[in-house]
Amino acid sequence: MADAVATNETILVVGGGISGMTAALEAAECGKDVVLVEKNPSLGGRVSQLYKYFPKLCHPTCGMEINLRRIKANKRLRVLTLAQVEKVEGSPGDYAVTIKVSPRYVNENCTACGACAEAVSAEIDNSYNYNLNKMKAAYLPFTMAYPQRYVLDPSIIGTPEADKAKAACKYGAIDLGMQERSLTLKVGAIVWATGWRPYDAAKIQPYGYDRFDNVITSVEFERMMDPFGPTAGRLVRPSDGKEAKNVAFIQCAGSRDRNHLKHCSRICCMASLKQSTYVNEKFGDQAQSTIYYIDIRAIDRLEDFYQKVRANPTVKFVKSKVANVTEDRATGDVILHGVDTEGYHRYDNRHDLCVLAVGMEPSVDAHSIAAGVHADVSGFIDAGMANGAIFGAGCATNALDVNRAVQSATAASLRAIQVINKVSGAEV
Amino acid sequence: MADIKIGAYVCKGCGLGERLDIAQLVTVAKREGKAQVAREHDFLCNGAGVAMIREDIEKEGINHVVIAACSRRAKTDAFGFDNVAISRANLREGVIWVQPDTEQTKEITQEMAADYVRMGCAEAGRMQVAVTNPAHGSNKRILVVGGGISGMTSAVEAAKAGYEVLLVEKSGVLGGWVGRLYRRMPSHEPYSDPMETGVPELAKAIESNKRIKVYLNSVISRTSGAPGQFSVDISKESGGTTTENVGAVIMASGFEPYDLNKLPELGGGKSPDVVDQAGLEALARTASGGAIKRPSDGKEVKSVAFVQCAGQRDDSGKHLAYCSGHCCNTSIKQAMYFKDANPGVDTVVIYTDLRTPGNGEDFYRSAQRKGVIFTKGKVSEVVPGTDLQVKFKDLILNEDAVAKADLVVLATGMVANSGVDIDAAGGAPNVEGQPEAAAGNGKQVSVLNLTYRQGKDLPLLKHGFNDSHFICFPYETRRTGIYSCGPVRRPMDAQQAIEDATGAALKAIQAAENAALGRAAHPRSGDLSYPAFRREGCTQCKRCTVECPFGAIDEDEQRYPQFNESRCRRCGTCMGACPVRVISFENYSVDTVGYQIKAVDVPDQFSEKPRILVLACENDAYPALDMAAMNKIQYSAFARVVPVRCLGSVNTIWINDALTAGYDGVILMGCQKGENYQCHFVKGSEMAHYRMSKIDDTLKGMSLEVERVRTCEVAITDIQRAPSIINEMAETIQKIGLSPMKF
Numbered sequence A: 001m002a003d004a005v006a007t008n009e010t011i012l013v014v015g016g017g018i019s020g021m022t023a024a025l026e027a028a029e030c031g032k033d034v035v036l037v038e039k040n041p042s043l044g045g046r047v048s049q050l051y052k053y054f055p056k057l058c059h060p061t062c063g064m065e066i067n068l069r070r071i072k073a074n075k076r077l078r079v080l081t082l083a084q085v086e087k088v089e090g091s092p093g094d095y096a097v098t099i100k101v102s103p104r105y106v107n108e109n110c111t112a113c114g115a116c117a118e119a120v121s122a123e124i125d126n127s128y129n130y131n132l133n134k135m136k137a138a139y140l141p142f143t144m145a146y147p148q149r150y151v152l153d154p155s156i157i158g159t160p161e162a163d164k165a166k167a168a169c170k171y172g173a174i175d176l177g178m179q180e181r182s183l184t185l186k187v188g189a190i191v192w193a194t195g196w197r198p199y200d201a202a203k204i205q206p207y208g209y210d211r212f213d214n215v216i217t218s219v220e221f222e223r224m225m226d227p228f229g230p231t232a233g234r235l236v237r238p239s240d241g242k243e244a245k246n247v248a249f250i251q252c253a254g255s256r257d258r259n260h261l262k263h264c265s266r267i268c269c270m271a272s273l274k275q276s277t278y279v280n281e282k283f284g285d286q287a288q289s290t291i292y293y294i295d296i297r298a299i300d301r302l303e304d305f306y307q308k309v310r311a312n313p314t315v316k317f318v319k320s321k322v323a324n325v326t327e328d329r330a331t332g333d334v335i336l337h338g339v340d341t342e343g344y345h346r347y348d349n350r351h352d353l354c355v356l357a358v359g360m361e362p363s364v365d366a367h368s369i370a371a372g373v374h375a376d377v378s379g380f381i382d383a384g385m386a387n388g389a390i391f392g393a394g395c396a397t398n399a400l401d402v403n404r405a406v407q408s409a410t411a412a413s414l415r416a417i418q419v420i421n422k423v424s425g426a427e428v
Numbered sequence B: 001m002a003d004i005k006i007g008a009y010v011c012k013g014c015g016l017g018e019r020l021d022i023a024q025l026v027t028v029a030k031r032e033g034k035a036q037v038a039r040e041h042d043f044l045c046n047g048a049g050v051a052m053i054r055e056d057i058e059k060e061g062i063n064h065v066v067i068a069a070c071s072r073r074a075k076t077d078a079f080g081f082d083n084v085a086i087s088r089a090n091l092r093e094g095v096i097w098v099q100p101d102t103e104q105t106k107e108i109t110q111e112m113a114a115d116y117v118r119m120g121c122a123e124a125g126r127m128q129v130a131v132t133n134p135a136h137g138s139n140k141r142i143l144v145v146g147g148g149i150s151g152m153t154s155a156v157e158a159a160k161a162g163y164e165v166l167l168v169e170k171s172g173v174l175g176g177w178v179g180r181l182y183r184r185m186p187s188h189e190p191y192s193d194p195m196e197t198g199v200p201e202l203a204k205a206i207e208s209n210k211r212i213k214v215y216l217n218s219v220i221s222r223t224s225g226a227p228g229q230f231s232v233d234i235s236k237e238s239g240g241t242t243t244e245n246v247g248a249v250i251m252a253s254g255f256e257p258y259d260l261n262k263l264p265e266l267g268g269g270k271s272p273d274v275v276d277q278a279g280l281e282a283l284a285r286t287a288s289g290g291a292i293k294r295p296s297d298g299k300e301v302k303s304v305a306f307v308q309c310a311g312q313r314d315d316s317g318k319h320l321a322y323c324s325g326h327c328c329n330t331s332i333k334q335a336m337y338f339k340d341a342n343p344g345v346d347t348v349v350i351y352t353d354l355r356t357p358g359n360g361e362d363f364y365r366s367a368q369r370k371g372v373i374f375t376k377g378k379v380s381e382v383v384p385g386t387d388l389q390v391k392f393k394d395l396i397l398n399e400d401a402v403a404k405a406d407l408v409v410l411a412t413g414m415v416a417n418s419g420v421d422i423d424a425a426g427g428a429p430n431v432e433g434q435p436e437a438a439a440g441n442g443k444q445v446s447v448l449n450l451t452y453r454q455g456k457d458l459p460l461l462k463h464g465f466n467d468s469h470f471i472c473f474p475y476e477t478r479r480t481g482i483y484s485c486g487p488v489r490r491p492m493d494a495q496q497a498i499e500d501a502t503g504a505a506l507k508a509i510q511a512a513e514n515a516a517l518g519r520a521a522h523p524r525s526g527d528l529s530y531p532a533f534r535r536e537g538c539t540q541c542k543r544c545t546v547e548c549p550f551g552a553i554d555e556d557e558q559r560y561p562q563f564n565e566s567r568c569r570r571c572g573t574c575m576g577a578c579p580v581r582v583i584s585f586e587n588y589s590v591d592t593v594g595y596q597i598k599a600v601d602v603p604d605q606f607s608e609k610p611r612i613l614v615l616a617c618e619n620d621a622y623p624a625l626d627m628a629a630m631n632k633i634q635y636s637a638f639a640r641v642v643p644v645r646c647l648g649s650v651n652t653i654w655i656n657d658a659l660t661a662g663y664d665g666v667i668l669m670g671c672q673k674g675e676n677y678q679c680h681f682v683k684g685s686e687m688a689h690y691r692m693s694k695i696d697d698t699l700k701g702m703s704l705e706v707e708r709v710r711t712c713e714v715a716i717t718d719i720q721r722a723p724s725i726i727n728e729m730a731e732t733i734q735k736i737g738l739s740p741m742k743f
Helices: A018-028 A060-073 A115-119 A160-168 A218-224 A268-286 A302-310 A402-424 B022-031 B047-060 B092-096 B106-126 B149-160 B199-207 B277-287 B327-341 B360-369 B494-516 B543-547 B573-577 B590-599 B621-630 B652-660 B684-692 B695-701 B721-736
Strands: A010-014 A033-037 A077-080 A083-091 A094-101 A123-125 A134-136 A181-187 A189-192 A196-198 A215-217 A246-253 A288-293 A315-319 A324-327 A334-340 A345-351 A353-358 A360-362 A390-392 B006-011 B037-041 B064-069 B085-090 B142-145 B165-168 B212-215 B218-224 B230-236 B241-246 B248-251 B255-257 B274-276 B303-307 B346-351 B373-383 B388-394 B399-405 B407-410 B414-416 B482-484 B612-617 B639-644 B665-670 B709-713
Touching: A010 A018, A010 A181, A010 A402, A018 A033, A018 A060, A018 A077, A018 A189, A018 A402, A018 B494, A033 A083, A094 A189, A115 A160, A189 A402, A215 A218, A218 A268, A218 A353, A246 A268, A246 A334, A246 A345, A268 A288, A268 A302, A268 A353, A302 A315, A334 A353, A390 A402, A402 B149, A402 B494, B006 B022, B006 B047, B006 B106, B022 B037, B022 B064, B022 B106, B037 B047, B047 B064, B064 B106, B085 B092, B085 B106, B092 B106, B092 B621, B106 B590, B106 B639, B142 B149, B142 B241, B142 B494, B149 B165, B149 B199, B149 B212, B149 B248, B149 B494, B165 B218, B199 B212, B230 B248, B248 B494, B274 B277, B277 B327, B277 B407, B303 B327, B303 B388, B303 B399, B327 B346, B327 B360, B346 B399, B388 B407, B482 B494, B543 B573, B573 B684, B590 B639, B590 B652, B612 B621, B612 B652, B612 B721, B621 B639, B621 B721, B639 B721, B652 B665, B652 B684, B652 B695, B665 B684, B665 B721, B684 B709, B709 B721
Parallel strands: A010 A033, A010 A189, A033 A077, A189 A390, A215 A353, A246 A288, A246 A353, A288 A315, B006 B037, B006 B064, B064 B085, B142 B165, B142 B248, B165 B212, B248 B482, B274 B407, B303 B346, B303 B407, B346 B373, B612 B639, B612 B665, B665 B709
Antiparallel strands: A083 A094, A094 A181, A123 A134, A196 A360, A324 A334, A334 A345, B218 B230, B230 B241, B255 B414, B373 B388, B388 B399
């Protein structure tokens, strides 16, 4: 969208993951004008990179399809991708937001026919797959990407590769002259839903993520289950491609730890319980999962799911904060060392693969959003404080699961509407 | 409605021009599809292509448009014309991307494309542009049932957005359980100390808010109507009933603590010095920051033990199976009451898993700093006496242990005040004497007293809570315009209830706004169509009223269905249920699909060209097939795929018609049903499976093999599996031979 017109009765939603999409849609479906900005080339955020949700084991893309349909059907909601907020100025009911839009090098003529990707041979890291594999430098970020429009990676601009892409496109969709541009939107209220990022596992030195191939993160493990993902849906060890049937899950990898993230990231227990079902999905009774935990935090009816996994004879629970991980160089196996606090037994347990249940940290440090926005020491927005008309939503405010993130986004959406209704003087 | 003028537009882009005989398709649209205008274009979705269509709409009076190009999921911006009925013939994802580009397959690929053009024209010809539900109401007042922290928050937040609110509370004061707390858990950094509840201030704000009308000592004795036009009777305890009209309802009826007396082995009911968490709050309020005294003899408590999960996370089936989420933090907070008054008091929290998610972790650490002891153990017995003995298995030391305490606090958990369990009676009509749910604390009374045919309250999900089953859409209850929030929906703490109540206020406002415009609520938000009903054909079989997943349909005095359009979610399950086919939507009807099925050219039985009808859920199976196409996964060229709103909308007449017309196989693809259902209309897929379980008799009656019809669950991720289901059917047909029903 070249020119997004906005007024002080417009709501700006920053971040196009599940929280941002929800906040934007709920407001638009109340009849408000909304601009949704997303820094990536497509909407969907982290949940689009998950294989299944707990506890239903249903697929995130299912809800995403509904949300995309709602977006396509709603004329009050406009989406800007490759767009990042640079500056927020002003006051409730009257903000001026500077947005930087990076060039996609592909315009709205694109039919997603895929000819450019076929023509290009240059490859780049596939960030959708957490860089576990490569993709063409002319790409559709993933099959369900919205807008359904290809992207040219900036690295090929000015090279013959870009010319190949342009030559392959019959529809005049490739525009190599596109420039970064800056636009200023006038808006009345802002919902800030920039989400989370996985804690950098390399910082947890004793676990050897940066040293051992067969120590991976929980988010990478999700990508391995995608039949179109980096391993074509096979659970294999990065070191040798051998099937990973004996999997260790280390809980609180970075969370509940004053040296890393002091908070509990809430979702990781459930995520590992869920991921243990993946191992069964692939290997049936041959699967062996071991979950190393401090407390299993399966709150409210999620307890049912915990009990189900607990009853699974192929899943073992060890109450222990794992001390460190070593690698058996000959086999590539990982060995977890520590003390099982239930009875104080020392263990040195061998596994095919070790999955670190990494914690959540805010993807944007809330201290940097705008003057007057309160942030906690971890960089989450303190949504309980008065932040003008900038309302935190989802994981930008705390470590939340999808259900709670959507709730939070719906609440934030109402708070934004309250400001807009005041601006417009709407009385019902 | 003006005469139907169909314009059909065939795109040549994305390889369609190279792979297909476009001129033939244009002829098919004109001759067979009865299109007044049929044109081809090199690149239909670009500016010139769209302008061409727009010009026909404006100058030629085209009001029904067939786009024969890519999938209905693609290029929606370009092909979004207002006030015309649009049908999409999927030639790209549906044909050329799923067929090999070979000389031998050219003919069957072209036939596939021609059929989709025929089907597109047939659908367009039977569609109407949806106008709006004429019977909609426009009341935008919000009714909030329950004056606890959730209800109060919903009321204040809705009022803040400019809406009028009625707040009904059954007791004489606002505040609920949070109002009875001494302090609540902190919601701000540093998350180290309990904080004021904020309830008195909130209550004051409500009393002085001119948009909020409060009814105390009152309950809802009747709720009828639909979003935008609910009518409710509010009955005062002292007698007297007021009737009010509202646009949407928020159910914030809260919880009761699980009954302590059900835990005699833990001393519940056996000693006044064994209290639940609410009991401890009362003691703390009395102490007001001073030393807490125990109930039996007024002695200052010098040692206190907190027993977590008392009657919760119970696998014996006797108590609550779930975790109430807040109790670990609550016990931490209560231990701090003692430590803050006197650091010398011994406080021990006995737990199996300490559950303090998010910043609860800071609060937990703060308690450790204050000297609260946490012991991982499972309590087996509390022996009453002046010195209470808490017997437990220490799970760290793996040995039996005893803790002595002056006072024992049992963390007993939350039981939802969710009304009657309407499904306990098998979803039967709401009649007097219906058995009521015995969840948690025993007999439940209705909260809403809905006059709906399907029962007095919201359906329950699990454990007596009326949560939604949808992870992505937590607010979507099965009663349109009625949203639940707070611990009636799911166990939660005060902070989360505040967030939840704010979200519910938005949903209620949205429901009222949409109703006022005659538009559907989630997930077909904005849909202006509504079920139209031909009364003269109705046999009063009541299937529609029973099968509607949203309880939208009641019966009128003459026992005909009464649709309550604003309660309808437009899934079409009623249309699928109707044996006499008198229910339809303007843009989706027995005919819009039926005529597509009939439009397909079915070659004779010697042609070796079978036809397979695939009825695919538009949200999951259809996108899965689209994405299969994007990944160039091929499937049988004999398949003809028709997207349906929900498998529940599939009327068996379509199957009968297809078989009679000589189709060789029929596949129904819907979402997962059962406990972990993924159907967006809750029951649609399940209903379809149930109806189709009886199709075998029909097939036998027609002397057809039962393998010719298959109903399956397909997820949106079944990108490889969905095509293989089609291919399996093609193989089956090859084995059993073509249908003898062809002409």
